[in-house]
Amino acid sequence: MNSGVDSITQARETGTLGKLMALLDLVTHADAPLRFTDILSLAGQPRGTLHRQLSHLVEEGLLELDGDGRYAPGLRLLDFAARSWARNEFRLIAEPHLADLQQATGETVHLGVLRGSSIIYLDKVEGHQPVRMYSQIGNASPCYCTGVGKAALSRLPAESLANLLSGLSFTRFTASTHVSAETLLTEIREIADLGYAFDREEHEAGIRCVAAPIWSEDRTFIGGVSITGPAYRLSMELLSQWAVPVQLAAGRIMEGMRVRLGPRR
Amino acid sequence: MNSGVDSITQARETGTLGKLMALLDLVTHADAPLRFTDILSLAGQPRGTLHRQLSHLVEEGLLELDGDGRYAPGLRLLDFAARSWARNEFRLIAEPHLADLQQATGETVHLGVLRGSSIIYLDKVEGHQPVRMYSQIGNASPCYCTGVGKAALSRLPAESLANLLSGLSFTRFTASTHVSAETLLTEIREIADLGYAFDREEHEAGIRCVAAPIWSEDRTFIGGVSITGPAYRLSMELLSQWAVPVQLAAGRIMEGMRVRLGPRR
DNA sequence: GCGCTTGTTCCATTATTTGGAACTTAATTT
């Protein structure tokens, strides 16, 4: 069930914090609560050290230790995230345009942003039903097999793109997932010309999408919007027709950001 | 707009991590992105130290530094939280019962857990409309002015309760908010007898709720469920009638936890 | 009980954080 997201890769120059966050990553990325020994083997650190690190994380509420000695993600993370989300400017600006797009198409709309080589979903608007938002929002998905991801890559400066691609490790999710930097690069070039991207069931079988990129002038910020739905309902032809509205929505969001954040960037 | 949640109060024995988390708290609790100098005055630390701490937090993606030198919560927090939420056992067990309760009453149902002296909302089920879940989920609210909070307190062992009450600082949100430990304690004793709690517009004017506590045998885990809605629609009489279904739902959730987590606790 | 695994504590060594000050850069005023 793990999405194969490029996790870990510490070696950051963040001293103690970096080590602790790598550990937190390790525990939160697991599919189930881990016991001390499991973590010990995964983290490859001395017992004493690991024990203290875990204790600190637990004490701070970032991890939780249940009665059976298993470590699970802590609830303080939720509190932090709730604030992070509520105040995110990009999301706030995009919100009305996502709703419009949802109304116009009747399908699910996603907003995502490129972070490293992952796409982090910031918002999701579905037409009907109480939405289980956390089920998607906040999730990190690979950039090479999602519509938003490929759209985002298409706006990256050549050098950054080359860098990112060279560091990528591909996981095949479906028959049509890109598994080489070459074919991916070819498609990204096409996308750069067209101004929109498709996901042809590359991340999940039976799920398609059209996406358009959103970027700041200085390219420090890159994300995208998409319309997603089941393949049986969304023919490639229909998706092609939606390319225009998705691009328009992306344009309006960029305009909103320009107004809000000042035109200079 | 800040909910007056008892934040900070570090003095934890968590070394470097504790200091950094207190700083992260400070920035994420602010209503808007903070500039370096703002944080400097709030945190009361030497410039050099603060600068490095912020750099580390930014490097790790826990904070973000925009082009204008302002610090805002980072997106990595979302990724962490998404996992924390998706895997939370209590929430998973409660989910179907919350939905049932929502169906039965037509009003909004909340699930919360006591953490320190705050209630952290873990889930929310509304009847209609795409839900903006992060708008509530993950939020920490004071325990003394919410239905779930007071219900939870009623199941705390006497000693823990006394401790918690003595450390509480009250903020008056509405005319009926408890602002002294004495009146609160009196009500909590009633609640302990009755088995359910009301929120009589104590946190937000015009909003009422009935809540029932959920607890593990050893009282290490305490939370609650509630039905919430506008006062004009939810008379106190109607709320009283819902006390039974709320308690039943709470009972079923506890039963679910007993089965899942083993009967010993 | 015995051996084995798992989890916890201790403490000298090592590495990181600290905080004052000096230094750069940007913004504002004269």
Add this chain to the structure above:
DNA sequence: AAATTAAGTTCCAAATAATGGAACAAGCGC
């Protein structure tokens, strides 16, 4: 435009915290 002030960044010896090996406890299966 120069002078002045504020804002942000870098440096390094001293103080503090993290490390990791080993010894110590607690469970568990046999």
